[in-house]
Amino acid sequence: MKKTNVIEVENLTKMFGDFTAVNAITFEVKKGEIFGFLGANGAGKTTAMKMLIGISKPTSGKAKVAGFDVFTHAEDIKKNIGYMSQKFALYDDLTVKENITFFGGIYGLSRPKIKEKTIALLEELGLQEVANQLVGSLPLGWKQKISFSVSLLHEPQIVFLDEPTGGVDPITRRQFWEMIYKSANQGTTIFVTTHYMDEAEYCDRVSIMVEGKIEALDTPKKLKDQFKVDSMNEVFLKLARNIE
Amino acid sequence: MKTIGYIIQKEFRQIFRNKGMLPIIFILPILQLVILSNAATYEVKNIKFAYIDNDHSSYSRELIEKFNASTYFSVLTDFSSEAKASSAMLKGEVDVLLVIPPYFERDLQKEKYTDLGVTINAIDGAAAGVENVYVNQIVQSFNKKLKVELLQPEDALITPVNITSIPSFWYNETLNYKTFMVPGILVLLVTMITLFLSGMNIVREKEIGTLEQINVTPIKKSQFIIGKLFPFWVIGMGLLSIGLLIAKLIFDVPMLGSLGLMYLYTSIYILVILGIGLFISNFTDTQQQAMFIAWFFVVIFILMSGLFTPIESMPGWAQIITEFNPIKYFVEVMRMVMLKGSSFQDILPQFLKTLLYALIMNGLAVWSYKKTN
Numbered sequence: 298m299k300k301t302n303v304i305e306v307e308n309l310t311k312m313f314g315d316f317t318a319v320n321a322i323t324f325e326v327k328k329g330e331i332f333g334f335l336g337a338n339g340a341g342k343t344t345a346m347k348m349l350i351g352i353s354k355p356t357s358g359k360a361k362v363a364g365f366d367v368f369t370h371a372e373d374i375k376k377n378i379g380y381m382s383q384k385f386a387l388y389d390d391l392t393v394k395e396n397i398t399f400f401g402g403i404y405g406l407s408r409p410k411i412k413e414k415t416i417a418l419l420e421e422l423g424l425q426e427v428a429n430q431l432v433g434s435l436p437l438g439w440k441q442k443i444s445f446s447v448s449l450l451h452e453p454q455i456v457f458l459d460e461p462t463g464g465v466d467p468i469t470r471r472q473f474w475e476m477i478y479k480s481a482n483q484g485t486t487i488f489v490t491t492h493y494m495d496e497a498e499y500c501d502r503v504s505i506m507v508e509g510k511i512e513a514l515d516t517p518k519k520l521k522d523q524f525k526v527d528s529m530n531e532v533f534l535k536l537a538r539n540i541e
Numbered sequence: 542m543k544t545i546g547y548i549i550q551k552e553f554r555q556i557f558r559n560k561g562m563l564p565i566i567f568i569l570p571i572l573q574l575v576i577l578s579n580a581a582t583y584e585v586k587n588i589k590f591a592y593i594d595n596d597h598s599s600y601s602r603e604l605i606e607k608f609n610a611s612t613y614f615s616v617l618t619d620f621s622s623e624a625k626a627s628s629a630m631l632k633g634e635v636d637v638l639l640v641i642p643p644y645f646e647r648d649l650q651k652e653k654y655t656d657l658g659v660t661i662n663a664i665d666g667a668a669a670g671v672e673n674v675y676v677n678q679i680v681q682s683f684n685k686k687l688k689v690e691l692l693q694p695e696d697a698l699i700t701p702v703n704i705t706s707i708p709s710f711w712y713n714e715t716l717n718y719k720t721f722m723v724p725g726i727l728v729l730l731v732t733m734i735t736l737f738l739s740g741m742n743i744v745r746e747k748e749i750g751t752l753e754q755i756n757v758t759p760i761k762k763s764q765f766i767i768g769k770l771f772p773f774w775v776i777g778m779g780l781l782s783i784g785l786l787i788a789k790l791i792f793d794v795p796m797l798g799s800l801g802l803m804y805l806y807t808s809i810y811i812l813v814i815l816g817i818g819l820f821i822s823n824f825t826d827t828q829q830q831a832m833f834i835a836w837f838f839v840v841i842f843i844l845m846s847g848l849f850t851p852i853e854s855m856p857g858w859a860q861i862i863t864e865f866n867p868i869k870y871f872v873e874v875m876r877m878v879m880l881k882g883s884s885f886q887d888i889l890p891q892f893l894k895t896l897l898y899a900l901i902m903n904g905l906a907v908w909s910y911k912k913t914n
Contacts, residue, residue: 350757351757351912351913352753352756352757352912352913352914353913353914354913354914371912371913372759372912373759375757375758375759376759378757380754380757382750382753382754384749384750384753385750386749386750386751386753386754387751387754388551388555388751389749390555390558390559391551391554391555391558395551395554398547398550399547399548399550399551400754400758402543402544402546402547402550403547403548403755403758403760404759405543405544405759
């Protein structure tokens with residue numbers, strides 16, 4: 298079964314002055330895939346992601362997300378993607394419900410639709426009791442789960458997750474990945490960056506970025522075979538060490 | 542349009558949930574209006590007056606008694622020497638020093654002429670000028686009385702005809718400075734609160750990271766800016782209403798012109814200030830930076846607004862700068878409409894300039910807000 302590409306990137310580059318943050322990366326992501334985007338701190342992951350979600354203009358290269366060009370149709374891309382940043386980005390001084398209403402509203406959902414979505418979301422997360430509590434008073438793990446659900450409110454084709462499980466306990470991380478699998482099964486494409494190599498094993502395909510370039514891109518199994526090691530952790534260390 | 546509604550709803554929720562900000566928005570301005578309007582006076586009163594009486598005659602005592610009787614001077618004491626008096630002035634204990642020369646009475650009676658020494662602390666030049674006028678008025682009235690006393694009966698026939706001017710003060714007959722200051726201070730409060738609130742708003746979302754989240758949504762720039770502006774516009778109009786009420790109830794400031802005109806002008810004026818605030822917000826990364834820049838402009842705007850010093854007495858280049866000062870127009874319109882009862886026709890120039898300013902600033906605010914870097 299041949300699946301369509303929802304992200305197509307060709308020689309995408311971002312320069313900050315003389316510094317090349319992202320150096321001519323090329324890859325594609327298929328519909329419904331969980332795509333792991335790995336790299337050390339400062340390797341250029343977040344910069345690359347920001348170009349794909351239309352909040353950073355690429356210096357050169359080509360990229361299409363959800364069928365739209367990042368140079369000319371950034372706003373059309375935004376209608377079709379969800380995004381969860383590493384900086385927690387719901388409003389702490391609004392309640393869970395109010396956050397859902399606000400983000401649903403600015404994505405253009407109707408009031409009845411927002412109501413319906415709110416009920417479904419709270420039920421799925423089992424958070425009915427805290428629906429009217431301020432988000433700022435909730436534990437980080439809960440916030441992250443809510444944040445992920447909010448990014449799916451408008452049923453986007455692709456969700457971009459930037460280190461979604463940073464600072465979260467192992468149990469919540471597991472639950473979080475269950476949520477990711479569930480939405481991938483429903484056909485949503487997941488583009489996720491992480492520092493946890495065990496999480497990399499959960500991805501369908503993984504790319505590893507080193508100093509602005511993609512040095513490896515394949516399924517976790519093939520990558521391990523290629524580098525003749527047992528875990529993604531060792532793949533990552535080998536790649537990072539080669540450069541130094 | 543619906544999207545804007547969601548932003549407005551969210552902003553209002555955040556404003557009214559912030560228990561720290563609410564008193565700052567509503568209570569502080571009211572306190573400031575009441576306190577500043579009573580305190581910021583141009584009148585020179587309670588002048589600390591000292592004298593050196595080298596004559597100790599009935600005339601010298603009579604002159605000093607005249608100062609004592611004046612409500613503007615609080616007579617402190619007499620000094621035995623000039624050295625002591627000037628050291629007291631150095632310490633700031635004395636504002637005006639009167640030196641009555643020896644043989645004051647004798648010279649007046651025989652020579653019909655004498656000198657009085659007056660020393661005024663002129664660090665505040667404007668106040669010193671007023672004090673000088675007061676001293677002269679008292680000395681002259683003393684003089685007039687003496688003239689009558691000293692004139693011989695036959696001289697009385699050739700008393701010169703005095704020419705006196707009787708001023709008639711328009712628009713503020715009683716020269717009540719509060720009538721003049723209250724509308725001006727109200728302008729300041731509306732301006733400061735709306736500028737600071739809007740200036741810190743977008744940059745706050747930048748700091749906590751929610752702006753990035755907004756930028757990945759398909760929201761339009763103009764929708765976002767309008768949604769952000771509207772709540773503060775409402776707050777500004779609310780402040781104006783509270784302020785006008787206080788002006789009427791506490792200070793009894795007349796409202797000769799149309800209230801509707803006042804609101805019409807203010808609704809445009811607040812847009813200028815909000816545009817400036819959002820423009821600042823877009824160019825700064827932290828709330829501190831935004832606050833600092835907002836303060837910088839507010840201080841210049843206030844000092845060059847004609848609120849405390851008349852624009853007509855500023856140098857030419859400064860008068861040109863005041864053309865770009867929105868507060869100047871607001872102060873003018875406020876005073877014209879409230880105190881003179883000016884009509885829309887009268888304030889048309891100010892109205893048009895403000896409208897143009899509003900269009901430019903908000904255009905810049907939308908333009909400088911970038912969803913993509």
